[in-house]
Ligand code: ADP
């Protein structure tokens with residue numbers, strides 16, 4: 001089973017990304033699938049328009065994924081731009097893409113609502129994503145719920161291509177990472193870099209603790225019973241504590257006599273236990289950028305070989321001739 005997913009380098013990695021995506025990618029690798037994970041730097045250009053920033057984010061994502069356990073021996077980990085054929089393929093797919101299909105994509109409208117400029121890249125985004133997926137003959141695409149519609153576009157385009165040019169493309173299945181709860185940020189809304197409410201994955205222990213101690217809670221007095229189900233601190237504790245400890249905190253909340261400060265202190269301890277080894281590895285990789293570059297280059301070469309094989313078939317079927325290929 002060929003599993004593929006892309007990660008946009010559009011900001012600092014946070015605890016929500018870890019539980020919602022990164023941890024699950026590592027689990028998919030452990031299950032022995034053939035995994036292709038790549039850094040979607042062309043896609044990130046729709047929101048990052050400074051060259052140095054894009055380079056920095058790309059390097060940070062690479063270190064971050066390696067730090068939490070992506071194993072380049074088992075996974076093809078690469079940069080999207082190391083396979084420039086995806087841009088060629090995206091054009092070919094775009095000639096089969098009805099305007100209405102893209103006009104119906106809610107992520108385009110959402111991004112305009114967030115204040116992004118309505119440029120063509122943003123509109124064309126799902127076509128490039130389809131090219132990413134189809135060029136490697138991917139079977140399974142693990143993504144968050146927000147990407148479901150893009151997967152439907154991909155499937156539609158694969159079917160349309162096959163109907164037009166012959167059975168060349170694999171029609172992929174989405175694998176919605178819905179088992180993962182939405183991780184709340186320090187203000188109680190969904191943790192997101194757009195809300196400036198994140199616990200960053202690799203920030204210092206000191207700054208992490210400071211942010212945890214400032215998590216917004218209600219003003220129920222210490223002696224009164226509290227509702228764990230509506231508390232951000234408890235929601236985060238559930239991600240890092242053992243089953244037994246979660247049950248204990250649940251009781252302490254409901255019994256009263258517990259201050260939120262106690263729960264926050266324990267949360268800071270447990271979060272630090274989880275993140276300290278990742279942070280260490282991330283910092284080590286900062287001093288070993290050649291290694292990171294080698295991993296991406298090698299991953300890119302392997303991915304490109306697969307993509308070029310597909311492009312031979314695509315060009316032959318569509319009548320596109322490239323001298324020397
Ligand atoms: P952000 O909201 O910070 O911009 P992204 O959209 O870049 O995050 O998300 C990258 C991946 O991390 C996606 O697969 C998304 O589903 C997951 N993710 C992001 N934030 C959360 C969260 N708060 N809880 C669970 N998963 C999340």
Ligand code: TRP
Pocket residue numbers: 004005006007008040043128129132133141142143147
């Ligand atoms: N659009 C995806 C996101 O924002 C990133 C992405 C780009 C992707 N190409 C992909 C995901 C191909 C899966 C497959 O999260």
